[in-house]
Amino acid sequence: MIARVVIMPKRGVLDPQGKAICSSLHAMGYDEVDDVRMGKFLELRFVDGAAGEERVARVKSMCERLLANGVIEDFRFELVDDGSPGDGPRGPAR
Amino acid sequence: MIARVVIMPKRGVLDPQGKAICSSLHAMGYDEVDDVRMGKFLELRFVDGAAGEERVARVKSMCERLLANGVIEDFRFELVDDGSPGDGPRGPAR
Amino acid sequence: MKWGVVTFPGSNDDRDTAHVLRSVLGHETVALWHKSADLQGVDCVVLPGGFSYGDYLRCGAIARFSPIMGAVARHAAGGGLVLGICNGFQVLCEAGLLPGALVRNRDLRFVCRDVTLRVESISNPFTNLAFAGDVWRIPVKHGEGCYVADPATLDEMEREARILVRYCRPDGSRARDESADRSDYNPNGSARDVAGVMNAGRNVFGLMPHPEHAADPAILGAEGGRRRADGMRIFQSIAHWVDQRREQASAGSMR
Amino acid sequence: MGRPTTSERPPVTPELAREHGLTAEEWERLCARLGRVPTYEELGVATVMWSEHCSYKSSRFHLRRLPTTGDRVVQGPGENAGAVSIGGGLAVVFKIESHNHPSYIEPYQGAATGVGGILRDIFTMGARPIASLNSLRFGDPSHPKTRGLVRGVVAGIGGYGNSIGVPTVGGEVYFDHGYDGNCLVNAFTLGVVEESRLMLAKASGVGNPVLLIGSRTGRDGIHGASLLASAEFDATSEEKRPTVQVGDPFTEKLLLEATLEIQAADLAVAVQDLGAAGLTSSSVEMASRGELGIELDLDQVPLRETGMTAYEIMLSESQERMLVVCEPARVAEIQEVCRKWDLEAAVVGRLTDDGTYRVRHHGAEVIAVPVDLLADPPALERPVAEPADAEVASEVLPEPGDYDEVLRRLVASPNLCSRQWIWDQYDHFVGGGTLVHPGGDAAVVQVVGTDLKVAMTVDCNSRYCLLDPYVGASIAICEAARNLVASGAEPIGVSDCLNFGNPERPEIMWQFEQAVNGIRDACVAFRLPVVSGNVSFYNETEGRAIPPTPTIAMVGLVRAPQPLTSWFKSAGHEIWLLGSSREEIAGSEFAAIVHGRRDGAPPWVDFRAEQALHQVVLGAADRSLLASCHDVSEGGLAMAMVEACCSVPDGLSMQGARIRLAEGMRPDAWLFGESQGRMLVSVPRESSSALRDLAAGHGVPAMHLGEVGGSTLELDDLVSIPVADLAATWRGAFGRMVDAGART
């Protein structure tokens, strides 16, 4: 089992990285892009496959205590079963 | 419409941040975590709602040319309709 | 000879580098602007240190798309010399003019201090005035200077003597084993202690340490003569190489 | 205090005014002067302008006592920073400023934007920044928040300073449980400008346009000045989180280059950066300095977010912005420079002659207030009361048994161990002028292209200040001056950052008054002008104030051909102590660490003796008599010896040393006492008689202590430790203390 955690700058908080990437995309001719926000993506792999309420609660507390900076960042996560431990990153299909 | 792009360190490439987070989690008592990988999450918002082959091709080329460095990183993305432009980050539900 | 120092938005060491080339070395040096593709006929282009475009996304990733980099790539393809220092090295890797990539330092912290470097190879435009095995003392200052490349690329560069400088202990020694703790002398965890590499065409060189900060005797003299101007060796080697080639060319044309 | 409502315009009532933080008198004054109830926007603007942070209302009355003039002074207090002539037609522009509350809430961004803010203060004046320092205070290392704060603050300072390409060349850091709930982050920057090209922030020329350049305006840090910086912390502070701003050093670098280009081409009439209280305070201050009116059209302000209200635009503290006044014909050229650097530049208003501050939004006038009403709230003369004196126990502390063990403990202690862990994370090379890197008594930077060498330091021992704020503050001036002199520099100017608790409490105001008096008396004695500074009140949590911390930043000019450095150079050199030593243990690090005692009287301070000492050292430096020079401060003579042995730059070899004990003094006082006005020097044998004569000529005691050499540090027969051991402990202690359980 793995948790996929997305950590993004809070709404309204300046995102200089997103800004720089957006202008660079424009300079390269990708004018269809209107706005870019950049955050972090974490994959936590767990030792056993158990899920449930408690796991959700613990991942939430990891995010709050360590992974995200609540002052300027929001987080969200999902727990997924991952058949092949040690595989590369997975997620929204390409 | 937005594209959600996940960029992860290639397997075999050092991920000192993931490693550091993993040991911090252990130090904090989250022993169920086995391994952590850390990457980037980008949200590209587009000016119009059109999707289709071409948009996919163009996002792919943005990733290949700018957003990811093929020497050290893999990427994947998905296109999603996002009713409310200007809203905060969305993604896998919490 | 004529030098050109590129200024990207966010370049920091461009002024320092130009000062060393112009006022300490006494060479003609022009400023090159990122929005222009005109290299003004320089013999060697220097991509300086700094945080081009804020180094957002990845170090050097955005700079490589600026108009000047198209010109730099053509200059390099035609055999012209290119030197990338720190951020310049990162830009060259991102642009594919040098192999590999530079990632976050092993200790995840910015590191600014003197390091000792061993000169590994001297038959090239960049270190030809050194002796192989010379140990230089030059500062590093970066957060993402850990060099990575796949083993095949590293092997090939070793075979072709394209790893020009490596981090080493003050006595020139290095750990035998890649997996040993090398934090006493390798500041960022770079593979095989690589501090700087040259391309296969042997005309493009990138390194993380800052030769321009170990070059001005008026500054180095202060702390009780703490450092020699080791960095100057690189600039002098380049000038020497250019002069020699020019002499050969004019001798050839006279004949 | 409630969060400002963001979307609508609530009715303005006395209750709303109180929620904003206005006092009853202030509310009365506002209504009386306007002859009506203010609009919502006017209330917001008046609140921030009258906040402690922007108005200096509690401190102004006292600050007037500081000396601010002198032959070299080009610009004293009142502008964005002070300027002092260094000869050759050049001036140094410098200032120190606090960013305490934001750094406590979000250490990385708080410290980063603190650096960004002080940098803007310098280049606003047309000066290119060439060096930064930082002065930091954290709680006890064992407090659960301390390590995270240290790591975040240091990374933030480095993250901003390194990216923008200004070297961070020095600073200071102390740990004390008095800062557990309230860390201090004071940032200093120094720049260089041609005296004749200094740019001021005084608006002039009725009808001249006002441009806003740099970043777009977002909802960052609304009410930072009044909420964060002008109130103490309590349990609800966490909810004030959105007032933290995120810095963008890349944009600031562009803004720096663009501003200096605008200056070089003489395009601007006046320039003012946007700091606390954003557009409001910058435009009010500019107009007020020029005794003019100003009108702004908020529809012209480039925004980052949609739907921002007038209130939000006026109070946003988005970083990396600058206000420029120019002649109408210059607008296009300024916009051209900004375009070159990929920056926005919008005309947002113009100067008027009616002395009124007018703001329009969506076609309606939302603010029309006299400029002077906003800019000059009355200075308060807050009550002052000396706290009942704590009983000072006169008991005699026992002498330690094992001096080796004591020294090893001191060397590894939080306030005495090497700070290399910090400065390894700062780029101290960029700019190409750093002559003396962090680790010396003062940093020294050459103005590239000239022979001028500028030295700078920040100092304050807040334990002394807690014991006696007058003495503590005057010691801070003496120590700063001594650190400059130890680098071979003559002090030429001061900037101060006065960090205190809640000024509404008479004991805090007493500390403040005493500290200002101490600074004044010392500056008068040394003929030093205070040309800039900053006051930070409300540094307290749940009613517990920080120790008074009047941080002193001081700048000097190196007279000798080369700066002096603090480490022992060669075996055989003689070690001398200049100045007199007393039996002073109270207030010392030794007393705190070994005896757990932090009470008593701080060391004696004697301005005359201090000045004489400086004359001797500078005279000896002029004649190149000294091989090394180091001031004796925290940890006393023993720590000064450790530092002189161990602070050798990488690549040079460490020296041992042996000294003898003075007769007739308790050994612990002799080794660890912190008597002021002392300097530890080493000299080649052939120079020692010249040094002795020079000292005698100035009436300064000079004592031959011993010799440099060997591989151990031997302090009489009390201490004998290999210097390699000492160095390893001393250098590694800081990292061991803060790295444990690191978070990324």
Ligand SMILES: Nc1ncnc2c1ncn2[C@@H]1O[C@H](COP(=O)(O)OP(=O)(O)O)[C@@H](O)[C@H]1O
């Ligand atoms: N926060 C910091 N940033 C950079 N350098 C620092 C910092 N704190 C201390 N230093 C450096 O460490 C050295 C010792 O500092 P300190 O003990 O305060 O010196 P002193 O007692 O002589 O004033 C100085 O060179 C100082 O610049």
Ligand SMILES: [Mg+2]
């Ligand atoms: Mg000192």
